[in-house]
Amino acid sequence: SVVVVGSVNLDAVTVCERFPQPGETVTGVSVAFGQGGKGANQARSASRSGAATVFVGAVGDDGAAGTVLDSLAGAGVDVSLVTRTAGSTGFANVTVDGSGENHIVVVPGANAEVRVSDTARSAIADADVLLLQLEIPLAAVVDAARAARAAGTVVLLNPSPVQSLPDELVDLLDGVIVNRDEEKDLADVVRRVPHVVTTLGGDGARATGPDGTVDTPGFPVDVVDTTGAGDAFAGALAAHWGLPPAERLRRANAAGALTATAAGAAAAPTADEVDAFLAA
Ligand code: ADP
Numbered sequence: 001s002v003v004v005v006g007s008v009n010l011d012a013v014t015v016c017e018r019f020p021q022p023g024e025t026v027t028g029v030s031v032a033f034g035q036g037g038k039g040a041n042q043a044r045s046a047s048r049s050g051a052a053t054v055f056v057g058a059v060g061d062d063g064a065a066g067t068v069l070d071s072l073a074g075a076g077v078d079v080s081l082v083t084r085t086a087g088s089t090g091f092a093n094v095t096v097d098g099s100g101e102n103h104i105v106v107v108p109g110a111n112a113e114v115r116v117s118d119t120a121r122s123a124i125a126d127a128d129v130l131l132l133q134l135e136i137p138l139a140a141v142v143d144a145a146r147a148a149r150a151a152g153t154v155v156l157l158n159p160s161p162v163q164s165l166p167d168e169l170v171d172l173l174d175g176v177i178v179n180r181d182e183e184k185d186l187a188d189v190v191r192r193v194p195h196v197v198t199t200l201g202g203d204g205a206r207a208t209g210p211d212g213t214v215d216t217p218g219f220p221v222d223v224v225d226t227t228g229a230g231d232a233f234a235g236a237l238a239a240h241w242g243l244p245p246a247e248r249l250r251r252a253n254a255a256g257a258l259t260a261t262a263a264g265a266a267a268a269p270t271a272d273e274v275d276a277f278l279a280a
Pocket of ligand 1: 179180198199200201202203204205218219220221223226228229230231233252253254255256257258260
């Protein structure tokens, strides 16, 4: 089983022909609301990949809270350890223009209040894998990693948005999941972590661990929207951590590729969809 301690947002994506100037109002073409946030996206992917998955995070006391929790629960994620705080649920306001450029405003809201409770600690201790990102306070990330290490739960970190990491956290990591930019920015950290999994966009992914390096080439797919592909990859990798390195990498790569074929950040495929894709 997998525990994700991380962020959840309500994403609102509006499409307009051109961005408004300051002080100007333009009429948009469409709007879509959906669950986002790296933590929640990765939990959704782990669950749809077939792992029993618990999401530990925080939502506000607004209408957005129910929307994102219903969506996560609908993907089979256990949301019973999500706390409710006064104020707003995390929110990402995305505006896309006719050329596909975007403007994004992210309000952390309740994500800034995530703490690791005693019940969350026991869930982490009971899990096989703890999966972390950096959209919640670093103190909570470190607390969760400590609880995992103490219980022998594998600790995986997707260090996004990238920031410098305290030595204590680095020493608690079993693996990192990084894209090319994160791998460069964290070159010192990457050297010290036993498992390094690098996503290479359309070129697939590479994993280096104690038993050597495995590569999986990119799957040729019709790309619609790569938003969330990295999150789908990370969740699938955590769900399949018990498989041999080449096999879990291939399944994560397929989950990432399939996510790039659909719109939205939360489009991670199920294990059956990945099976069908790999058999085709
Ligand atoms: P991020 O979006 O986090 O920067 P990447 O761009 O490396 O991460 O993409 C993550 C994963 O998603 C890749 O390893 C791959 O599995 C899949 N993916 C992303 N873009 C494509 C693409 N154009 N074609 C096929 N797979 C893709």
